[in-house]
Amino acid sequence: MSKKTDQIRHNEASTTTDLPAEATRDISAALAGLLADAFALYLKTKNFHWHMSGPHFRDYHLLLDEQSDQIFAMTDPIAERARKIGGTTLRSISHISRLQRIADNDAEYVHPQDMLAELREDNMRLTAAMRQAHNTCDEYHDVATASLLEVWIDETERRTWFLYEASRVPPGRE
Template sequence: MAKSDRSSKTEPKTRRKAPLATPSDLHADATQDISAALNGILADVFALYLKTKNFHWHMSGPHFRDYHLLLDEQADQLYAMTDAIAERIRKVGGTTLRSIGHIARLQRISDNDADYVEPLDMLAELREDNQQLAARLREAHNVTDEHRDIASSSLLENWIDETERRTWFLFESSRNAG
């Protein structure tokens, strides 16, 4: 093979701009609405996951073991949601979060950067955050119902149930305490 033949094969080819247009029977407005709703949920779930891990890592006090394990279990559940949410966004033809900065722009769950938070305050804050997430999951469900996206609606129903369970556990764990 001549030198000129080899060099032409190793030169970079011009890349085509290939849109991430996943085939879907949903209309473009449905894809846009559903993707926006689910990306907001995804940002909130990432924010709540990190806050839950933060409180898990910084838990202290007489109920340390129980609270530490509870928050670890809840963080695992939240993290497990992230891939399913992102993949659902892609399945309907949308694009999803790309960075921590993107999460920060969309999240509605407040961060907690305090040096110290009392254990019962941690549980109360996470309970309120999970209640907010459940409400937002219901809002997203309204969007998916409006566009007849049954698969997304079904996933949202399961996540609402899981979120209500986390809320319940956080409530019961802090009842009659202190």
Template structure:
């Protein structure tokens, strides 16, 4: 029988020494990050597929690399939720409900605007990961916090690359 509330089925209730409240809070925080990872992955792929212009090859390859990296986080986030006894995302509808990254459905976005939008989205994700890290710390979940530390570094690297890709030649600022 399917459950529509947040109560975990006994068959999925993985043993953990984290408190039930800690599991709930960490699972909620990680599920928002997971939804954002899916949203950012799809947006990055969208821009990868629709990039044009004189920097096409460089941007196309950069966005492909970044989308692969973002997608690689999804399984680790979801499995972390399960390891502590929580439940994770089950549908695109749930992703849409939880995501904080805004979709971009425009027919055409200039390449520099694509890069800048993704840069801002990655900055947003890094900030959200820091907040989730605090939740993990409060719950005593060092493993989830450790995973987030690596993901924060990767996210900051993506932000940096996107920033550098959008700098004007001869300019010290974007």
């Protein structure tokens, strides 16, 4: 393929934005990492939802189903935001695995309380990554992406809170 053909294809994939090229590069990279983490957390949350057991099965099963839906709902807006500012986004499962910072859990059995604790920590990691991405947006004055991140940070903090409260052991029952 010629250099000119590559340039034409690149131009066909990009969109118009008033953000500088460095902003598109840096913000798109941050969003790609967040998208990979969101997919990893979505699948782990679904995994634990499917493999939940024990006396609190129904409550935890429903909680994790609700949380996985919320996580999945972020994925398209994250990817589309990267495209709106002229960037690219994830292209495959292997691309996700290269970028994800949320560790997979392929264990045969995970105790329900350990599931909740692991998901709580993962949601906290996702919040931290979103705050870092927000800082990148602030650096380039990308208020639209920053605004989306603020909503997702709040949602992720809510998931973290619910997971924390669901896993608390009442005093005297330790």
